[in-house]
Amino acid sequence: MRTPIMAGNWKMNKTPAEALSFSQALVGRLASWTGKVETVLIPPYVALYPVQGALGRSGLKLGAQDVHHEAKGAYTGAVAADMLVGLVEYVVIGHSETRQYLGVTDAQVNQKARALLAAGLKPIIAMGENLRQNQDGLTELVCQRQIRAAFADIPASALPNIVVAYEPIWAIGTGKNADADFAQRIIGGAIRGTLRELYGDDPAESVRIQYGGSMSPANAEDYLRQPDIDGGLIGGASLKEEDFSKLIEITIKAKGL
Ligand code: PGA
Numbered sequence: 040m041r042t043p044i045m046a047g048n049w050k051m052n053k054t055p056a057e058a059l060s061f062s063q064a065l066v067g068r069l070a071s072w073t074g075k076v077e078t079v080l081i082p083p084y085v086a087l088y089p090v091q092g093a094l095g096r097s098g099l100k101l102g103a104q105d106v107h108h109e110a111k112g113a114y115t116g117a118v119a120a121d122m123l124v125g126l127v128e129y130v131v132i133g134h135s136e137t138r139q140y141l142g143v144t145d146a147q148v149n150q151k152a153r154a155l156l157a158a159g160l161k162p163i164i165a166m167g168e169n170l171r172q173n174q175d176g177l178t179e180l181v182c183q184r185q186i187r188a189a190f191a192d193i194p195a196s197a198l199p200n201i202v203v204a205y206e207p208i209w210a211i212g213t214g215k216n217a218d219a220d221f222a223q224r225i226i227g228g229a230i231r232g233t234l235r236e237l238y239g240d241d242p243a244e245s246v247r248i249q250y251g252g253s254m255s256p257a258n259a260e261d262y263l264r265q266p267d268i269d270g271g272l273i274g275g276a277s278l279k280e281e282d283f284s285k286l287i288e289i290t291i292k293a294k295g296l
Contacts, residue, residue, distance in 0.1 A: 041247050043263070043290050044202055044270040046079040046102060046163060047277025048131060048251075058086035061280065062093040068284045073098030075296040076270070076287050079129050079163075080277075084118065087126055102129035102163065105137055108150035120151075120158040130155050131272070133189065134165040135208045145188035152189060156197050163202040164189050165251065165272065170209035178207070182229040187237070195242040198234070203248045204272040205230055210252025212274055219261035219268075222250045227267035256285040263293035 053061060062080055069078055081102035082090050091101055103126075107117035123130060132155070133148035152162045166185040168178045182205070193201070205226050210217050226248045234243035250262045251272030262268045270290065276282040290296075 041245070041269045042077050043075075043294050043296075044077040044079065044247050044249065045287055045290055046081055046129065046131075046202075046204075046249065046270070046272050047283055048081045048102075048104065048134070048272055048274050049083060049278060050104070050136070050274060051083060052278055053082060053086060055086045055089050058082045059089040059093055062090045062099075064280050065283065066093060066095070066097040066099060068280065069099060069287055070097040072287055072291060076290045076294075078287055081129070081131060091126060100129060101127045102131060103127045104131050105134070105141075106130050106132060106151055106155060108147045108154060110154065120154040120160060123160060124158050127160065129161045129163050129202070131163045131165060131204070133185075135167065135169075135206060135211060145185060148185075148189050149191050149193075152193060152201070156193065156200065161200045161202065163204055163249070163272065165204040165206050167206040167208055167210075167252070173207060173209060178225055179229040182225055183233045186230055186233045190234070190237060195238045198238060198242040199245040201246055202270075203230060203246060204251045205248060206251035206272060208252075212253070214253050216253035216255075216258050217250070219258070219265055222262060223265035223267055226250065226265070231267055254286070256282055256289060259286050259289045260293050263290050 079100040079102045106120050132151040137143045155162045168181040172181050207217050231243050247269040249270045249272045250268050254271040254273050255276045
């Protein structure tokens with residue numbers, strides 16, 4: 040069975056001091072559950088070191104919000120995969136906010152994924168359709184295309200170290216979460232199904248796939264009861280100690296752990 044993975048993407052929220060006290064509080068609440076649910080905190084870059092200190096040997100994991108696709112060079116403001124080694128275990132790439140505001144392309148998402156894997160880090164590859172594509176019935180097509188692009192030249196042996204986050208763009212930060220049956224259909228069909236076509240059954244089954252987009256304690260159980268949904272990539276609700284802890288508790292219950 041795949042170990043569920045819940046990741047809190049804090050986006051551009053919390054100063055280093057706030058991040059430190061928040062993660063200390065979470066360690067107190069969550070450390071006893073980390074064997075059952077992999078729990079990843081993804082603070083802004085400048086808070087990575089203080090949060091790493093707070094997590095210590097708690098078992099909670101650390102992630103970064105993005106990485107540059109090149110190995111080094113004249114890219115002001117950017118951070119390369121090698122620079123994150125020893126600091127984080129996971130890195131979110133392909134988030135729709137980076138695709139939209141920073142112009143990140145499918146080809147760059149693939150380059151980032153390969154750079155992370157080569158550095159021994161684990162990508163969380165975010166993807167999903169926008170509102171228009173959803174309304175036009177293009178969700179499956181968009182997801183299949185994004186999966187094929189993101190996994191180009193990635194060997195089957197790397198798949199247990201890759202997490203995919205299906206995040207319909209229209210559901211992110213809007214409070215309009217996708218229907219759980221719909222999410223299961225896309226994740227099990229267009230996403231895991233495409234991985235099955237590309238790699239075969241066993242490698243496809245080894246990839247953990249999260250839902251993301253307004254996941255909260257009020258709706259999480261519906262997603263986590265779905266057979267192909269292995270966790271969540273959580274924005275807003277990961278900023279509140281109570282909500283995030285509840286989400287881990289709900290995961291344990293929904294997966295029968
Ligand atoms: P949200 O964000 O939970 O605030 O919708 C999810 C994400 O962007 O990862």
